Amino acid sequence: xxxxxxxxxxxxxxxxxxxxxxxxxxxxxxxxxxxxxxxxxxxxxxxxxxxxxxxxxxxxxxxxxxxxxxxxxxxxxxxxxxxxxxxxxxxxxxxxxxxxxxxxxxxxxxxxxxxxxxxxxxxxxxxxxxxxxxxxxxxxxxxxxxxxxxxxxxxxxxxxxxxxxxxxxxxxxxxxxxxxxxxxxxxxxxxxxxxxxxxxxxxxxxxxxxxxxxxxxxxxxxxxxxxxxxxxxxxxxxxxxxxxxxxxxxxxxxxxxxxxxxxxxxxxxxxxxxxxxxxxxxxxxxxxxxxxxxxxxxxxxxxxxxxxxxxxxxxxxxxxxxxxxxxxxxxxxxxxxxxxxxxxxxxxxxxxxxxxxxxxxxxxxxxxxxxxxxxxxxxxxxxxxxxxxxxxxxxxxxxxxxxxxxxxxxxx
Amino acid sequence: xxxxxxxxxxxxxxxxxxxxxxxxxxxxxxxxxxxxxxxxxxxxxxxxxxxxxxxxxxxxxxxxxxxxxxxxxxxxxxxxxxxxxxxxxxxxxxxxxxxxxxxxxxxxxxxxxxxxxxxxxxxxxxxxxxxxxxxxxxxxxx
Numbered sequence: 001x002x003x004x005x006x007x008x009x010x011x012x013x014x015x016x017x018x019x020x021x022x023x024x025x026x027x028x029x030x031x032x033x034x035x036x037x038x039x040x041x042x043x044x045x046x047x048x049x050x051x052x053x054x055x056x057x058x059x060x061x062x063x064x065x066x067x068x069x070x071x072x073x074x075x076x077x078x079x080x081x082x083x084x085x086x087x088x089x090x091x092x093x094x095x096x097x098x099x100x101x102x103x104x105x106x107x108x109x110x111x112x113x114x115x116x117x118x119x120x121x122x123x124x125x126x127x128x129x130x131x132x133x134x135x136x137x138x139x140x141x142x143x144x145x146x147x148x149x150x151x152x153x154x155x156x157x158x159x160x161x162x163x164x165x166x167x168x169x170x171x172x173x174x175x176x177x178x179x180x181x182x183x184x185x186x187x188x189x190x191x192x193x194x195x196x197x198x199x200x201x202x203x204x205x206x207x208x209x210x211x212x213x214x215x216x217x218x219x220x221x222x223x224x225x226x227x228x229x230x231x232x233x234x235x236x237x238x239x240x241x242x243x244x245x246x247x248x249x250x251x252x253x254x255x256x257x258x259x260x261x262x263x264x265x266x267x268x269x270x271x272x273x274x275x276x277x278x279x280x281x282x283x284x285x286x287x288x289x290x291x292x293x294x295x296x297x298x299x300x301x302x303x304x305x306x307x308x309x310x311x312x313x314x315x316x317x318x319x320x321x322x323x324x325x326x327x328x329x330x331x332x333x334x335x336x337x338x339x340x341x342x343x344x345x346x347x348x349x350x351x352x353x354x355x356x357x358x359x360x361x362x363x364x365x366x367x368x369x370x371x372x373x374x375x376x377x378x379x380x381x382x383x384x385x386x387x388x389x390x391x392x393x394x395x396x397x398x399x400x401x402x403x404x405x406x407x408x409x410x411x412x
Numbered sequence: 413x414x415x416x417x418x419x420x421x422x423x424x425x426x427x428x429x430x431x432x433x434x435x436x437x438x439x440x441x442x443x444x445x446x447x448x449x450x451x452x453x454x455x456x457x458x459x460x461x462x463x464x465x466x467x468x469x470x471x472x473x474x475x476x477x478x479x480x481x482x483x484x485x486x487x488x489x490x491x492x493x494x495x496x497x498x499x500x501x502x503x504x505x506x507x508x509x510x511x512x513x514x515x516x517x518x519x520x521x522x523x524x525x526x527x528x529x530x531x532x533x534x535x536x537x538x539x540x541x542x543x544x545x546x547x548x549x550x551x552x553x554x
Contacts, residue, residue, distance in 0.1 A: 348488075349488060349490075351465040351466045351487045351489070352441075352487050352488045352489045352490075355437065355489055356489075366465060367464040367465050367531070368464050381467060382466065382486075411488055
């Protein structure tokens with residue numbers, strides 16, 4: 001496949017075996033056009049942005065601004081002012097939990113999270129509740145791994161006690177089930193509840209249109225989207241970003257600073273970008289977004305669907321294998337699945353399986369996948385996960401299944 | 413009875429015959445399967461060491477000034493390594509344990525399994541073994 005050749009990291013051997021990289025849910029490999037930008041800027045085009053009039057600064061500022069325009073375009077935000085650059089999904093959520101909490105939350109307010117969240121979309125809200133006296137409530141996951149919108153209505157429909165925020169993942173990093181965001185957000189908005197969407201996995205596998213979805217906030221990382229580590233995005237509707245107090249103070253986020261008259265802040269997005277931004281990383285993120293934009297997303301979605309169907313079919317043939325998150329039509333909604341397969345297999349521990357697969361060249365994950373509440377809900381302390389990206393092949397899927405069967409023979 | 417050092421040297425020698433990774437893991441799996449599971453009475457919350465990757469249970473007893481360890485894990489390779497650790501350190505005095513090192517783990521190529529980031533419970537288990545030895549040694553110095 002042509003796409004594959006653009007990722008130099010895929011062309012390597014580990015323990016003498018060709019690398020089969022199936023940990024894309026954790027981080028993705030980078031295409032050459034991203035690596036070239038990073039190399040070019042680290043090696044020469046390096047001048048701090050927004051501050052100076054000299055050539056290098058102007059060049060870097062231009063790259064940084066171009067990345068913002070690319071991201072705006074990519075998720076169809078109304079304005080570049082709605083795109084805040086951060087260090088990643090976790091940083092975006094911490095920023096949001098702090099600034100939203102300080103601005104809007106009073107003691108006794110309710111915040112809703114789902115049971116399917118990554119720790120990054122749980123812990124910042126718990127910390128926010130501790131700071132503000134708000135209460136955290138949980139929207140539970142069904143046996144299928146799907147979220148039933150009717151349960152959400154039950155949580156929201158308490159006259160006079162509408163929650164202040166719903167934090168929900170677009171696609172769980174464990175289940176791979178695509179939540180019906182438009183329906184979820186429609187329901188939440190009916191009760192005047194704003195919605196923050198964790199898009200760490202969603203942005204990679206789905207065409208995201210924040211306006212069509214009507215998300216109030218949508219956050220994601222660069223490194224899972226074929227971009228550099230240490231980069232991320234917080235999309236927020238302009239009215240919220242205007243009202244919200246900043247998280248961190250420092251250079252670049254101010255309008256005027258005075259030791260006697262106090263400080264005024266820059267308008268968003270700069271209000272939320274204190275200090276020297278990771279401008280080289282963000283330029284790399286811009287390149288990654290341009291890379292993904294240049295792909296045929298329909299063809300990729302069709303290809304990923306094929307991998308998903310084939311993987312479920314092969315894995316279900318393995319005795320005692322349970323896959324978490326099965327696509328289907330439930331609760332009046334269609335639940336698709338991205339090629340992320342978390343499973344438990346009777347008689348074999350995920351960590352043993354992952355260790356043995358590693359020595360066969362396969363990078364798979366085992367453990368709690370930063371989603372302890374979700375694993376607890378399925379009575380597991382560890383699962384095995386194989387997560388595919390657009391550059392993985394059907395041959396790699398076959399090799400994974402075949403190796404899995406061999407490894408199980410050793411363990412059972 | 414062999415000293416801790418002698419036991420470690422013996423393990424290093426055994427592992428020298430295991431050429432590739434699959435051989436090593438197969439051997440550890442075999443050891444893991446052979447290690448008797450901890451009785452239900454010892455497999456309790458108080459003996460549990462939680463890790464992200466796997467869970468480990470450690471039970472310690474003391475007899476005639478020596479410490480005896482029994483341990484278990486839900487993961488087989490971890491259990492195999494536990495079997496080695498228990499074999500090496502069980503039946504020795506606190507002073508002997510405190511005086512020893514764990515260089516054999518590195519020599520047999522399993523160092524990564526005891527790294528703090530691995531979160532499989534093994535490192536915490538070793539720290540607990542040393543902690544027991546330290547406490548026992550303070551209470552009743554050799």
